[in-house]
Structures are given as C-alpha cells and as structure tokens.
Amino acid sequence: SxxxxxxxxxxxxxxxxxxxxxxxxxxxxxxxxxxxxxxxxxxxxxxxxxxxxxxxxxxxxxxxxxxxxxxxxxxxxxxxxxxxxxxxxGTDPLTGLANRMKLNESFHQLSALAARHQDPLTVVLFDLDLFKSINDVHGHAVGDDALRHVANFLQKNTRKSDLLARFGGEEFALLMVATDIEKGHQQVNALRKLLMKTPFTTQKCEIQITLSAGIASFGQDGHDLDNLLDKADKRLYFAKENGRNQVISQDPITANGTGNLKV
The missing domain is CATH 1.20.58 (Methane Monooxygenase Hydroxylase; Chain G, domain 1)
Structure with a gap:
C-alpha cells in the first residue's frame, strides 16, 4: 500500500x-x-x-x-x-570572563593534561588593592567599569591558552598552562607593573589601579583546585598585609626559620 x-x-x-x-x-x-x-x-x-x-x-x-x-x-x-x-x-555577566564554574571545569581538564604530559600548571589569584575606595568615592557604577577595565586589561595581556576567570568581587583567577611557578611569577609581576601604567579613565579623572597576587603550583602546592586556591589565597593575603602591589609565589619565612619568600 x-x-x-x-x-x-x-x-x-x-x-x-x-x-x-x-x-x-x-x-x-x-x-x-x-x-x-x-x-x-x-x-x-x-x-x-x-x-x-x-x-x-x-x-x-x-x-x-x-x-x-x-x-x-x-x-x-x-x-x-x-x-x-x-x-x-560559565560566563561572568559583568566582565564576560569565565566564572568559578568554568574555572573548576577547566582545571579538571588542564590538570589531567598536565599530569599526563608532566607539564607544569600554575594557579594565580589577583586582588585589586583598595578597590572598596573606588566604590565609596566614585560610586558602584564606576566600580563596575573599573572591574571591566581590569578584566579587559588582563584578557588582553594573557595568553589565549591560559584561562582567566573572575573569582568573585574584585578577585580574578588565572590558570597558566605549561608554566612553572618561576616563569609564572615573572609574567604576573610584569602584568602588575603594566597595570600601574594603565590607569582607568573616567569622565572626571584617572584612577590608578594596582593589584596583589598569590601564586601556587600544581603538584608542588597541591593537586586539587581547592588546595591550590587556598595556597594562592594565603600568599595573596600576605602580599596585601605587607604593602600590597606585589606578587608572592612562595611561603613567607616563619618564626622557626622555615619557608622562604619571593616577591
């Protein structure tokens, strides 16, 4: 039929x-x-x-x-x-960068590749120094524009192969593939210096923004993202408590003389 x-x-x-x-x-x-x-x-x-x-x-x-x-x-x-x-x-709505969910997802993929090929992987936490004062003096709209300015600056000056994410508030995270902690320190410190020369311009004034950063190394400082972020956060906290506008990639010297510090 x-x-x-x-x-x-x-x-x-x-x-x-x-x-x-x-x-x-x-x-x-x-x-x-x-x-x-x-x-x-x-x-x-x-x-x-x-x-x-x-x-x-x-x-x-x-x-x-x-x-x-x-x-x-x-x-x-x-x-x-x-x-x-x-x-x-997986995108932060304010800056257009990856968010924490995308950061977690990408870390699982990149860390698996790093372990398989025995390549270094570096985790960086950035925090903008005294950012609250921008919101207090100029308002939250200017603060949002400042965050977008920093996000665009970081995205423009980091490699396409690395993953840049907004970690929360004025904090950013960066996964640097095939980069050991020494090389990562040099590159992040160069970013810090360049940001100082790239002020955020508003209709009324220019605002100089500086950042502090803590760096951790996959394998050496931990194998999962939470441990690495915790280690990077402690080094970031030390940087902010000891003058700001600096990069810390190793543990500070402790009271018993153990540990070392690289700024």
Missing amino acids: ESIFVWILTIPVISYLLMGRKQGFWFSLTFIICGILAYHWRFISTEHNFSLNVAISVNVILSSFLMMTFAHVYEKNREQNEDRLLSLA
Missing part, C-alpha cells in the same frame, strides 16, 4: 531526535533514498503518462527532503542554543 511510505516523511524527524544531527543526517538520507527508490519501483507505472510520473516523483522527493531539511535545521538550532546556554552558564 502507498500509505506505508508515509514513514519516509516521519523517519527524518524521529532519527534526528534519537540520534542527533550527524548520525540522524546519514540515517535519514539513506532511508529517504531507499524509500524513494522502493516507491518508484513499486508504484510509478508505465501505464501513466510521463507528465504524471514526473509530478508524482517530484512530490515524493520534495516532501521527503523538505521534512529532512526541517529536522536538520531544527536540530542545528537546538545545538546552537544549547551551546549558547552552556557558555552563558
């Missing part, structure tokens, strides 16, 4: 929903071609005139590929929307 060939029209939708865009495309294409050939072999009669046969063939072929095109476009749009939602979920 000709009615069985209605499945030619429904299979593309079903296959795209169940298999996804790539597998659904090839399955639908194969099914439609086989179905059209079977339909022509079974129902296109030599008794009909040529024009009628052409009309029947065109209707079957066009309706079949129209359904396949509809299913393909729908699935492609769904994938794009899903990717956009995932991107938004």
